[in-house]
Amino acid sequence: MASVQIHDVRKSFGGFEVLHGVTIPIEDGAFVVLVGPSGCGKSTLLRMLAGLENITSGTISIGDRVVNDVQPKERDIAMVFQNYALYPHMTVGQNMGFSLKLRDVQQDEINKLVNRAADILGLKELLDRFPRQLSGGQRQRVAMGRAIVRDPQVFLFDEPLSNLDAKLRVAMRTEIKELHQRLKTTTVYVTHDQIEAMTMADKIVVMHDGIVEQMGSPLELYDHPDNRFVAGFIGSPAMNFLDGKLTGGDRPCVETANGSRLPLIASRVGLEGKPVVYGIRPEHLEFADDGVEAEVVVVEPTGSETQIVARIGTQDIIVVIRDRRPVKPGDKIKLRPVAASAHVFDKETGKRLIN
Secondary structure, rough: OOOEEEEEEEEEEEOOEEEEEEEEEOOOOEEEEEEEEOOOOOOHHHHHHOOOOOOEEEEEOOOEOOOOOOHHHHOEEEEOOOOOOOOOOOHHHHHHHHHHOOOOOOHHHHHHHHHHHHHHHOOOOOOOHHHHHOHHHHHHHHHHHHHHOOOEEEEEOOOOOOOOHHHHHHHHEEEEEEEEHHHHHEEEEEEOOOOHHHHHHHHHEEEOOOOEEEEEEEHHHOOOOOOOOHHHOOOOOOOOEEEEEEEEEOEEEEEEEOEEEOOOOOOOOOOOOOOEEEEEHHHHHHEEEEEEEEEEEEEEEEOOOOEEEEOOOOEEEEEEOOOOOOOOOEEEEEEEEEEHHHHHHOOOOOOOEEE
């Protein structure tokens, strides 16, 4: 195991800079997830860490060694790819042990290490099969087994679950997390799926347009987003955003264009009248007689909860409730945001002003 230090890393393709001075400290044994929309630079950063892309400037260290100019095979990392990258003419056992064979490890030792990894991943019965005889989830476990046998300092995962169906993705998330808890190997995991990030990570790094917007524990980012981008990206359904202006006084609030008053615990002196964006998560809206009037647009029952799309003035919001209320499109309802859970963002910069 080893820590990983990414310091002021930049990457340019010709005159186009895709990473703008990224710094990420990764502790020994941590499970860090890089998350963000397509094109944010997360996969490029992972490939630079693996040695598959050159670094334009900055440093990447694994343990005490700067690896900028170190060949991939000498970095003591193991990477699990999105497309499994298994050799079709080799059995499961041969695929898992191939990297050891290239290092001239004795066959007895290879068998021992392959059997150990197969035990961990439940692959013992599949060692003599070929990749074409496996399901998607089994192939992904073989790709993970091939990484485990190398006993690397760092595991790198590049969107490993994106080719699996929804039910299998949930099962594989649990397997990967359980594997990390057992092996305690430093892991860097790339995904665009914020649910994967929330459920698997010790630390999430949210990236956007080649910069780090925020990093922290999953609940830290969920409860205290630094800006509107992070607030809207982390959480499903996403946070609701309502435009308005900040008011102060004894009952601070954000007032929308249609006159609705959205409550706050406190305002900020000197910012009264400032155009802002009021953020509230769907589960932090309550039915209340003294709430803001809204019109039901769509009702989406999911079984354990109900999602309601409602309209306040001209702005749509999503409400998540646990109880089964007899509401239907066109109904007028009254909603009260939980003031203690509200966020206020600067309309121009997106930075959080109040939380």
